[in-house]
Amino acid sequence: MITSVPSTLLIGLVEERLNDEDCVQRGWILDGIPETREQALMIQTRGIIPRHVIVLSAPDMVLIERNLGKRVDPLTGEIYHTTFDWPPASEVQGRLVEPPGISELETAQKLLEYHRNIVRVLPSFPKVLKVISADQPCVDVFYQALTYVQTSHRSNAPFTPRVLLCGSVGSGKSLQAALLAQKYGLVNVCCGQLLKEAVAENSRYGRDLQPFFEKEIAVPDSIVGKVLGQRLGRRDCTQKGWVLHGFPRDLDQAHLLDHLGYKPNRVFFLNVPLDSIIERLTLRRTDPVTGERYHLMYKPPPTLEIQARLLQNPKDAEERVQLKMDLFYRNSAELEKFYRQAVAVNGDQDPYTVFEHLESGIIHPLPNKVL
Template sequence: MSEREVYHTTFDWPKEPDVQNRLLAPLGISEEETAKRLIEYHRNINRILPSYPKILKVISSDQPCVDVFYQALTYVQSQHRSNAPFTPKILLCGPTGSGKSLQAALLAQKYGIINVSCGHLLKEEVAKNTTVGESIRPFFEKDMDVPDQIVIRILVKRLSEQDCICYGWVLHGFPRDGDQATLLENVGFTPNRVFFLNVPYDSIIERLTLRRTDPVTGERYHLMYKPPPTMNIQERLMQHPEDSEEKVKLKMDLFYRNSSGLEEYYDNIIYVNGDQDPYTVFEFIESGIIMPLPVKNPS
């Protein structure tokens, strides 16, 4: 038996006589003292409970302690719709390779909001062979942009689902210019936080053009930051066609031509230095989500 073990004369009495003989009643548990504490509790609790109407969970403790514990644990681990006026609707903007996907995943993981990647949504429709997916497929095959009206149709469907409504969302991959931002707002979806991830041109080239994949294991490497462990692996590594320097430069040039329209469209943009450790970037984005938006002075 460990020292200072707690027992109960009715529910948990020790079997060993020597343990029974050395037990002591703790101070402050007499009937009179307990009654005083109960009176004080009931006098104050009715003024405390109304302060937590949206998150209060009443659990009867007149049952086995294990049952009480699991009811409390189930409630704590469940996600509840927030009744606060602020539901996260976050837009991440930035050139290819700026880290939007990673930051969206980190936000989704920590805050339980829904990670909405426009590119992934389009690919899912094609993979499912839906009617919309079949209309997207020719654009994929020709390496052309999918028309905005098709994209917005898919986005509206996803952002209107119950999980996005309850928990909020973080969107990346759309909009990419002012016209697309207008289109998104016209269908009823306006972000309440907009982040621009700024990464120097040379850093993007370094991040993307040095990526490689092992066709045998599927393992991904980076020739500078995560080089392959052996020469045999290095010799068989392959580069994704989209990571060629020519393709990367085309995507970056397109982004920078269109980004000015986005910057003009959205007020209160939060600019982020994306050329640093991903978790440092995440902390900066997180601070921008938590802090209140500045209040505009009435004109």
């Protein structure tokens, strides 16, 4: 029996492969994933942002007929087709076998599942999506796809965006940063992830960070500022712009960022009520067997057996979440005064509704606040 690979594990493997040197230098083509909206959001939060997304579309009957004609050479693994690609050698013809799972009923069931999911996946890639008809010669399909991937998306932003997202833990900063990075080609800079990468790479600043990570204590602002300044000073951030989240968290850090010369030209505060944050975080669970992540309200486990073995991350305990929220509330008032032109956004709604508000704040002039 073939079981599906958990999304968390699958995307972790994809992320590991895309971080290899050849993918970084030459680019990559991702096929077969994401299959669901959950996977689409998951790859975006991990910074996997495609520049072009192509959907190959054809009538179901055409796809079913194509699938029924597939044959596989068990010796070489080569795939043939009874109509479009039949091998000339009689020896090869004689050993071809029909692969499992291609019957009309099985193919129709797969197509039904695809249609259910694709309508929820497509909104995850606004402005970079193109649908190409696959019901035409493959050469024509190829050249249409090639023409599209050779185009450069033009940003609607009238300036180089330097976006700062402020918000409490669980407010959705990571997802919104990924969406903005995808839409406008910005560099997604997560301060916490940046520090972890510096330690993992054993860089000069990483060695300074190591003792604080080992003792699980706060890293001094002076070291954080050096790591952050080094990243924001790179050419990609200068040319494309950036979206920063996870820093600053208090007034001193805001002054430090300003002193380093990295002043955001758009600042958003994602406001989410305490009850919603508690609900979002304290109900998160992880399956220690598969690594799959669940939420007891939004994504409950499929069976009682799985539910019984789920574990909660200690950082998601209500007491720790409440402590982080209290700290955020104490500092947010001063940050809002420092960033006088900041825009407050209701983060307690659908992620794409939140994104529309953020996008509007980027492409439109800043509002004049009445003192």
